[in-house]
Amino acid sequence: MPRASIVVVGAGVTGLTAATLLQQEYPNVAITIVAAETPMPSTSLNDTPSADYASMWAGAHYRPIHPLTTPQLQFEHKLGMHAAGIMRRIARENPEAGVAEMPAMEYFQKPAPELLRMTTGDVYAWPGDGFRVLEKHELPRDAAWGCEYQSYCINVPVYCRWLMDRFLAKGGRVIRRRLSSVGEAFVVAGEDQLVVNCSGRNIGTDPKVKIIRGQTVLVKQQYHRTITWQRADGTWAFLIPRPNGGGTIVGGTKELDDWESAPRDETRERLLRRCVESFPDFVKTVEEFVVLKDNVGRRPWREGGYRFEIEQIAPGKTIVHGYGAGGRGYELSWGAAGKILELAKEVLGGKAKL
Ligand SMILES: Cc1cc2nc3c(=O)[nH]c(=O)nc-3n(C[C@H](O)[C@H](O)[C@H](O)COP(=O)(O)OP(=O)(O)OC[C@H]3O[C@@H](n4cnc5c(N)ncnc54)[C@H](O)[C@@H]3O)c2cc1C
Ligand SMILES: *[C@@H]1O[C@H](CO)[C@@H](O)[C@H](O)[C@H]1NC(C)=O
Numbered sequence: 001m002p003r004a005s006i007v008v009v010g011a012g013v014t015g016l017t018a019a020t021l022l023q024q025e026y027p028n029v030a031i032t033i034v035a036a037e038t039p040m041p042s043t044s045l046n047d048t049p050s051a052d053y054a055s056m057w058a059g060a061h062y063r064p065i066h067p068l069t070t071p072q073l074q075f076e077h078k079l080g081m082h083a084a085g086i087m088r089r090i091a092r093e094n095p096e097a098g099v100a101e102m103p104a105m106e107y108f109q110k111p112a113p114e115l116l117r118m119t120t121g122d123v124y125a126w127p128g129d130g131f132r133v134l135e136k137h138e139l140p141r142d143a144a145w146g147c148e149y150q151s152y153c154i155n156v157p158v159y160c161r162w163l164m165d166r167f168l169a170k171g172g173r174v175i176r177r178r179l180s181s182v183g184e185a186f187v188v189a190g191e192d193q194l195v196v197n198c199s200g201r202n203i204g205t206d207p208k209v210k211i212i213r214g215q216t217v218l219v220k221q222q223y224h225r226t227i228t229w230q231r232a233d234g235t236w237a238f239l240i241p242r243p244n245g246g247g248t249i250v251g252g253t254k255e256l257d258d259w260e261s262a263p264r265d266e267t268r269e270r271l272l273r274r275c276v277e278s279f280p281d282f283v284k285t286v287e288e289f290v291v292l293k294d295n296v297g298r299r300p301w302r303e304g305g306y307r308f309e310i311e312q313i314a315p316g317k318t319i320v321h322g323y324g325a326g327g328r329g330y331e332l333s334w335g336a337a338g339k340i341l342e343l344a345k346e347v348l349g350g351k352a353k354l
Contacts, residue, residue: 002028004193005030005032006022006026006030006189006344007031007033007186007193007194007195007196007330008022008196009033010197010199010200011033011037011039011164011193012033012053012054012055012325013055013058013163014055014157014198014200014322014325014329014333014336014340015033016039016164017039017334017337018322019031019033019172019196020163020166020167020337021338022341025344027170031143031167031173032172032173032174032175032189033167033174033175033188034177034185035170035175035176036202037055037162037323038174038176039157039163040161043103048308050204052200053297054297054329055329056156056160057214057295057297059153059156059216059252060154060240060331061104061153061154061331062083062084062087062125062151062331063104063106063224065077066112066118066152069114076305079335079338080331080335081123082334082338083331083332083333083336084126085264085330088101088152095244096158097162097163098154098155098157098158099154099155100153100244100262101150101152102152102224102226102241103149103150103225104148104149104150104227104228105227105228106144106146106148106227107134107145107227107228107229108145109142109143109231110144110230110231110232111144116145118131118133118147120132120342125150126150130222131147131148131149132149132188133145133146140229140278151226153226153240153241153243154162154243155246156242156330159330162344182204183313183317186317187258191317192316193306194348195319196320196321196322196344197324198322199323199327200300201241201298201302201323206307207304208302209301209302209303209323210257210301210302211257211259211300212301212327213254213256213260213297213299214251214253214254214327215252215263215294216248216251216252216253216271216294216295217272218246218248218249218291218293218295219248219250220352221247221248221289221290221321222247222248223239223241223279224241224242225239226239226240227279229238229279237250237271237275238250238252239275247292261296263295267316268291269286272289272291273286299329300323300324301326302324302325302326305324306324306332306339307321307324308320308322308336308339308340309321309343310343310346319334322337322340
């Protein structure tokens with residue numbers, strides 16, 4: 001029997017996290033990541049990954065998912081709580097990874113009914129998160145509800161690079177290559193080996209996959225907490241500090257099926273102006289901002305949420321799917337990777353002693 005191996009397609013946060021868990025579970029199995037784009041060796045601002053490589057363009061912060069809504073959100077709530085535990089440990093033990101705990105605040109003009117039922121002391125981000133409903137006088141003039149709690153933020157290029165470096169240091173392999181199909185990964189893996197599909201959205205034709213364009217501005221000024229202001233018209237303003245002195249992400253847009261990959265000047269103007277109006281304790285005038293970079297990314301959104309599934313595409317060719325993270329790929333990453341590992345174990349079954 002040939003030496004067992006696993007190929008993970010994709011080096012976004014989903015593929016990197018799944019590869020990390022697979023490597024822990026199967027230390028003696030050759031694990032290879034194949035991806036068209038991978039985290040850059042430096043965190044230089046001149047690196048320009050494509051808008052399709054969503055993981056390079058995220059904020060990223062953790063905004064908890066309220067547990068009492070749809071089954072999909074209940075499931076994602078669980079993934080998010082699980083991921084939060086691991087992210088907090090990384091923040092404590094590996095400050096170089098670019099993850100840090102931080103206070104969080106949210107304002108809503110038209111809060112969902114389940115939020116209105118929450119009270120101070122409830123668990124939102126994790127047990128002991130200091131959740132508190134804001135008093136009326138603490139809210140901006142046109143906000144109806146708000147809360148504060150403890151959360152975490154991620155400096156995404158630093159974090160992805162850190163995940164990949166650890167994977168490499170433990171003997172993992174990374175191949176930079178664009179595949180024309182996930183099936184092509186069996187050329188690298190060999191038949192009867194396992195291929196994990198964490199390609200985000202660029203391979204194949206899953207009709208449930210759509211893109212949601214996001215434009216944000218990275219500014220040099222460093223805010224001290226993450227804050228989100230959601231208006232009734234569906235627009236929102238947010239600030240996400242990048243740990244380790246990475247500046248602050250001023251955001252942002254959510255534009256379904258908008259394929260413009262260049263930043264729009266008028267969007268940048270609007271985001272900065274709205275930031276000044278919404279968060280008066282940050283930067284006082286638009287002119288004061290030191291803009292480091294305009295960001296445009298395509299969130300790999302999938303109707304109904306992630307696809308976690310085992311699929312045999314031909315005899316000897318089994319794929320574990322793990323894609324469709326949408327706008328929460330970081331917040332859910334460790335939960336999603338756990339799900340992928342579960343499916344991989346199912347496939348490898350008897351071979352798991354490898
Ligand atoms: C503006 C913005 C803000 C966001 N904020 C947050 C946030 O605050 N919190 C949060 O959790 N998430 C946030 N997200 C969402 C997050 O970025 C995504 O959910 C996450 O990055 C998805 O990761 P992924 O690994 O599934 O996909 P991707 O990062 O897109 O990775 C896909 C991988 O597959 C590879 N690939 C694709 N096609 C091929 C091919 N044909 N051959 C070989 N390789 C291929 C790519 O090269 C890449 O390596 C935000 C996104 C945007 C755009
Ligand atoms: C793999 O993932 C992509 C999303 O990038 C999806 O469209 C495709 O159906 C999946 N499966 C295969 C076999 O490519």
